[in-house]
Amino acid sequence: MRIGILGAGSIGLLFASYLGKQFDVTLFPRRHEQMDLINEKGVTIETLDSTFTTRVRATLDKNEFNKQELIIIAVKQYHLENIQADITNIHNEIPLLFLQNGKSHLKLINHLEHESIIVGSIEHGALKINETTVVHNGIGLTKLAPYRGEINRISPLLNWHCEYFQFKTYLDYKEILLKKLLVNAIINPLTAILKVKNGELIKNTFFMQIFHDLYNEIIQLFPELDSKIVLNEIIRICRNTENNESSMLKDITLQRKTEIDAIVGYILELAKEKNVQLPLTNMVYGMIKGMEKRGIE
Template identity: 85%
Template structure:
């Protein structure tokens, strides 16, 4: 199976590393410099036990899109607008798999004409070390569900045999995206503002109180979710990734744009539509936006 991966950040590099063991993978980075380095050095995967380099092709040639049998879209949500025309030019018979955080990317997906579109929730911890190296610092699952078409269109991907990189499938895409949305909406802004690793949110009693207050404020917006089980799941994630820094904290530290709009911004807009007040959520949203922009526009 020929798999193209749009985006060569932490998730793009992670997927390229594991999928290249079984499939013909082509990475589509944004910059020529990174593409050249990947072609020269391959992609290196760092785990707790080993460091492995795999030969992976990289190109900026958009004509290569239509030579793939699956396109995995691994750019951040706010970068999707920049590749909208590229996605429209991919042949409609080629399945697409979107791996963005939040829910805003569903608006873009609605306008695509492709026969098979999947969405996924990535629970792995990954850190881009440099242009060709990714550290796999948290083993999880990638949860997939069909948005349009049948999940069988990517059956080859689902048959990947790898102990530390597994896929599970669901029939309801909204459930897996909502759960990931709530996880990110709690962990990401709090760790970014408090400048702490994930585990501190449940180790520090004061932080834990804010954690619970934020969750209690948001969860009534989503009555379809099991509030108690989801709370326990988020606490488990904090414990399981206690030494990890959230992606939003990393973005703030390195003065990059965050995904606050795709995650918390989505919840803020949903609350406005339902005429629900979210004072704590709105405050955290404003704080991250202020930090992201340095307080200026």
């Protein structure tokens, strides 16, 4: 199967390197320099106990989109807007897989006319350390669910097995996105504010208390979820990615824009609609927004 991957950040590179072991992968980075480096060096993954390099092709040529049998969109939620026209131009019969955090990409997806659209939720811990290298420091699942059409269109991917890079399919895309949203709403801002790796949130008793308090506040909004199960899933992800620095911590450290609006901002909007007060969530949101602002000034 020919797989195109849009975006060569930590997730794009992670997918390219693993999928490139089995499939014909083409990466679409944004910049010439990164394209050249990937074509020259391949993509290297460092895990806790090994390092491997996968040769993949990189190109900026958008005509190549329509040669693919699957397009994975691995850009950040707030970069989607920039490539919206490109996505619209991809032939309608090519399946699309969206990997964004939050839920705001669903608006864009809804406007597309593609026959098969899949949404995914990633639990891997991945840290891009240069243009062609990613540290894979948290082994997790990628959860997939159909948004539209048949998920079997990408069965080669679903039937492929790799110990450190597994896919699992679900029926309800809303549920997997919502669970991921909750994961991100807890782990991302707290690790970014406290400047700690994911595992510290559950090892440090004081941070664990904050984790619980914030969780209990947010989960009120989602009576349809089993609170206990979701809590355990978030704790499990913290444990599986204990050595990972969350993307938000990384963004704050590097003074980049974060995904706070798509994640915590979304929750606060929902709370406003439902007329529910979320003081802790509000404070956490303000801390990250203020830190972002400092970076930008």
